[in-house]
Amino acid sequence: MHSGIYYPPGSLKARVCAQGARELAQYCEERQLPLHRPGKLLVPVRAQDASQLGLLESRAAAHGIAVQRIDRDTLGRMEPDVRSATGEALLVPNTAVVSPSAVLDAVSRECQDASVDIRCGGRLERVEPTCQRLTWAGVGLSYGHAINCAGAHADTVAHHFGAGRRYTLLPFRGAYWRLDPHSGIRLRHLIYPVPDLRVPFLGVHTTTSVTGDVYLGPTATPAFGRENYRGLQGITLTEAGRIAALLASQLIVGRDGFRRLAWQESARISKRGFGVAARALLPGLRIEHLLATDKVGIRAQLLDRTTGRLVMDFLVERGHSATHVLNAISPAFTSAFALARHLIDGYIEQRSLNEMVELER
Numbered sequence: 047m048h049s050g051i052y053y054p055p056g057s058l059k060a061r062v063c064a065q066g067a068r069e070l071a072q073y074c075e076e077r078q079l080p081l082h083r084p085g086k087l088l089v090p091v092r093a094q095d096a097s098q099l100g101l102l103e104s105r106a107a108a109h110g111i112a113v114q115r116i117d118r119d120t121l122g123r124m125e126p127d128v129r130s131a132t133g134e135a136l137l138v139p140n141t142a143v144v145s146p147s148a149v150l151d152a153v154s155r156e157c158q159d160a161s162v163d164i165r166c167g168g169r170l171e172r173v174e175p176t177c178q179r180l181t182w183a184g185v186g187l188s189y190g191h192a193i194n195c196a197g198a199h200a201d202t203v204a205h206h207f208g209a210g211r212r213y214t215l216l217p218f219r220g221a222y223w224r225l226d227p228h229s230g231i232r233l234r235h236l237i238y239p240v241p242d243l244r245v246p247f248l249g250v251h252t253t254t255s256v257t258g259d260v261y262l263g264p265t266a267t268p269a270f271g272r273e274n275y276r277g278l279q280g281i282t283l284t285e286a287g288r289i290a291a292l293l294a295s296q297l298i299v300g301r302d303g304f305r306r307l308a309w310q311e312s313a314r315i316s317k318r319g320f321g322v323a324a325r326a327l328l329p330g331l332r333i334e335h336l337l338a339t340d341k342v343g344i345r346a347q348l349l350d351r352t353t354g355r356l357v358m359d360f361l362v363e364r365g366h367s368a369t370h371v372l373n374a375i376s377p378a379f380t381s382a383f384a385l386a387r388h389l390i391d392g393y394i395e396q397r398s399l400n401e402m403v404e405l406e407r
């Protein structure tokens with residue numbers, strides 16, 4: 047769960063992340079779901095990142111999030127296995143870890159207890175927005191108000207509704223390695239590099255799961271399909287061509303640090319290259335300490351076709367009797383409860399939230 051310190055004041059992320067984190071922690075506490083509060087240490091991996099610590103401190107102050115500047119000696123005592131290019135670090139004590147599957151199971155159970163009809167495994171096939179009808183898994187449904195939260199497919203679903211035409215997905219794959227528990231590296235906190243705030247990725251960091259496993263990652267390498275979790279899985283020629291063209295145009299224009307990101311991330315595709323990035327945080331890490339894992343996700347990153355820029359904030363677009371949650375990238379999981387309330391209050395009239403009605407099979 048992110049604390050919310052990264053996001054510029056006024057952004058939707060800033061408005062919902064810190065509040066969402068508080069609500070999610072409370073939700074887990076009340077239901078006795080796994081919740082650990084190791085806190086996060088942000089360390090500059092390059093001397094020129096030092097000034098970013100001050101910027102992050104001022105953002106934390108603006109959002110009411112407690113942080114503490116840590117000097118070289120204290121960092122050495124707190125985390126002897128961690129390197130900071132300047133010796134300093136920023137401690138975010140409230141950053142916590144939960145179990146997403148435990149949270150989703152609990153939410154799903156409570157929804158069903160409240161008579162919400164949850165259907166899985168189907169695909170939205172057709173939409174007739176003017177008569178508020180859609181076809182899902184061969185079933186015809188009418189809707190009062192449709193809410194599109196289709197993650198890496200949210201742009202195409204929005205296009206079915208005639209919304210979000212200026213946006214398209216540029217998917218990135220986020221892969222992780224597991225730290226060998228016998229590496230001798232001991233971490234008390236989550237360790238993050240000071241990020242490049244021009245791009246929506248936080249860089250290779252450590253995550254200690256609720257079961258105590260330490261993961262290193264994620265990468266942000268281009269995925270050539272929306273479900274391209276590994277190798278050639280989930281790739282179609284048309285989609286791969288579309289993504290390759292978007293990537294090429296981003297590289298040519300080279301805006302917002304995209305070339306540096308591409309150069310950095312292409313090096314991290316190999317285990318050796320990834321090891322170099324991870325060693326910037328953990329100098330004692332050796333390549334054999336990185337164990338293969340199937341933990342991987344697709345970052346559902348949106349690109350604005352009119353500006354040619356990656357969309358940094360969450361984006362919500364209101365259509366005819368429909369609301370489209372576009373660009374639900376990190377920290378949308380952390381923010382979920384607060385973001386949901388923002389959507390209901392700000393975009394959706396309660397009276398239009400009629401139940402879906404099954405029409406035909």
Ligand SMILES: Cc1cc2nc3c(=O)[nH]c(=O)nc-3n(C[C@H](O)[C@H](O)[C@H](O)COP(=O)(O)OP(=O)(O)OC[C@H]3O[C@@H](n4cnc5c(N)ncnc54)[C@H](O)[C@@H]3O)c2cc1C
Nearest residue numbers: 169170196197199220343344345374375376377378379380
């Ligand atoms: C590597 C990685 C690390 C991350 N780390 C963090 C983190 O530390 N903290 C954090 O807060 N967030 C993190 N995130 C972001 C977080 O995972 C997402 O913000 C969150 O999952 C978004 O939730 P969602 O419900 O909007 O979309 P999703 O979880 O993507 O769910 C979308 C759903 O829509 C369904 N769907 C799609 N298309 C259709 C269709 N046509 N018909 C029917 N169903 C459809 C899909 O099957 C899926 O079930 C991370 C993401 C990645 C990739």
